[in-house]
Amino acid sequence: MTSLPLHSIGVEKLRGVGPLLSAKLQKLGLYTIQDLLFHLPLRYIDRTKITAIGGVQPLTEVVIEGEVRGSDVVFGRRRSLVCRVQDHSGLITLRFFHFNQAQQQGLQPGTKVRCFGEVRRGKSGLEMYHPEYQLLNQSQPPALAETLTPIYPATEGVTQQRIRDLCGQALKLLEQQGIEDWMPAALNNGSSNYCLVDALHLLHNPPPGTALNLLAEGEHPAQQRLASEELVAHHLSLLRLRQKIQHQAAPALLPNQSATERFLAQLPFTLTGAQQRVTNEISADISQPIPMLRLIQGDVGSGKTVVAALGAVQAVANGMQAALMAPTEILAEQHRVNFESWLAPLGIRIAWLTGKFKGKGREVQLAAIADGSAQIVIGTHALFQEAVAFHNLGLTIIDEQHRFGVHQRLALRKKGAVIDAQIDEEGYGEASTPHQLIMTATPIPRTLAMSAYADLDCSVIDELPPGRKPIETVVLNDLRRNDVIERVRASCQDGRQAYWVCTLIEESDVLEAQAAEATAQELQLLLSELSIGLIHGRLKPKEKVQIMQAFKAGEINLLVATTVIEIGVDVPNASLMIIENSERLGLSQLHQLRGRVGRGTQSSHCVLLYSAPLSGNGAARLKIMRETNDGFKIAEKDLEIRGPGEVLGTRQTGDMQFRIADLQRDAHLLPEVKRMAIMLLQDYTDNVDPLIGRWLGHSEQYGQA
Known part of the structure; x- marks a missing residue:
């Protein structure tokens, strides 16, 4: 085998892997030897010891040995082969609903047998349904497994035995060549005693006596070592995305005291302290020549829309357009009604665009958006359709972000790739990216916000307007x-x-x-x-x-x-x-x-x-x-009941499918993960891309928007 690094050696170099199997392995995201090493078991079964029949417990998987004392075909609701197996300590029943004549003849009374399976309570006491079994040679019984047996994520046409064999080959190559550890020891802080190679060996082949309960819960130190690295990789991918966006230019939308005061003066209410704080954060962000990336969280009724409207007013006061995208026509219409009531007195013109808006009216709206006479544009996902051309989009506002796919969020930002108004003598200008403000009334637990929105600054409107009573x-x-x-x-x-x-x-x-x-x-x-x-x-x-x-x-x-x-x-x-x-x-x-x-x-x-x-x-x-009535408490409970993928919505999480980490279980790791990711970006820049590639290499990262 070549001495190339393991992430550069394709799986087709392994014994027994041809084009057909290689294609099936790619469905599992397995392209290289390194991919196999990080294709970690879902769970383990213990075939390293024989359990006395008298000591087995229901709902456990065990290996037993004994002698067949009786074997009969029983006719009930379903025809089944029933065998009673006995050792020195007790009796258990084996039940097969699918069997052939050879099996029936092989399991005759007096035959010695070794079985593996789950024990259940049945009609005749403890039973095993369709256990795996071997007929024993009296003189030389087969050896027991030396390690816990891993059960891997699999796909159609790829058996557990095949994956175990391939992972075994990959582990031998790991022994010969080693693997680069992209997490420098200086970052460790003593949080794990496992080096990368030892952690991989243990998780593929845990020795007898390894705590199955810790492995089952994902809390074994070897698992935590890799979970930490995986979370760092995800965090880095989002920070890289943030860096990439913030290297682009954005229009500096400077505060306009007069426009802000006129807007606030005609409101029928006064902003809460939390609204004022978040308004100031947005104003400071969009006055900079780098793109704002800010998430506003606020419980239902906390007043996010008026805060977004203030940002839009600042954009318009600087001669730029603002766009607000909502996931449903009802919500878009609600925003339009609110914005018109607030902004019409200021002489700000609003365009309205949804997917079902057709004909002459749509053409008029498109023309107003393109020539800039529409200063604020409100609509649904229709805003990022090809026919929509903005004049000079400076701020995009996305409501209920989790309802949109990340590609839609990216598409709207691309609509704002405008040319700076300061054209030089040769007629060239600088490409500019609009600021982006994201709002959600679905409070996101802190653990998810730290992970799924690491590319965004987060603001929380944590105060309801005065006079509101709890429901x-x-x-x-x-x-x-x-x-x-x-x-x-x-x-x-x-x-x-x-x-x-x-x-x-x-x-x-x-x-x-x-x-x-x-x-x-x-x-x-x-x-x-x-x-x-x-x-x-x-x-x-x-x-x-x-x-x-x-x-x-x-x-x-x-x-x-x-x-x-x-x-x-x-x-x-x-x-x-x-x-x-x-x-x-x-x-x-x-x-x-x-x-x-x-x-x-x-x-x-x-x-x-x-x-x-x-x-x-x-x-x-x-x-x-x-x-x-506290949305954040409800969000934490929702995370506990449903898990992160469900809470964020699959369209938001995209490929945010962790191989070993679990955002809820591993929440305690996140502060350290954040620290390590920032240090890697600052002091170990050459390690960043290989680390992201190791964990996210073949999937399109969910945050590319």
């Missing part, structure tokens, strides 16, 4: 539906408004619309004195806007809706929220929906209706909703 939440069985309907009647007769949200398990616009229509018809019969509106994803955008405007104007008492109202709806007079089948929704979505009420000064209530029986997770979600 009281109750959890009720669906059997009390009639009581809830009476509560809606009383609330609406008192001059308040209410939402009734319908949810389905199936993600189907058609089925959700049908369910909402049926619910609206039922409620109209039972509450005939009320004006009831209906909104769902199948309606045309114009219809949705008309219904929401009627609801906001108080012409509709009760709005029946699907989860399309999850974000962006602001009706201060709505003080009651009913959510049907609430057990089917995630915590984040429940919190977002609940945040549609509690926007006025009166007491607000949310009723979570559920259908029994509740799952463990369902009960846990509803309990936390009843106990707290």
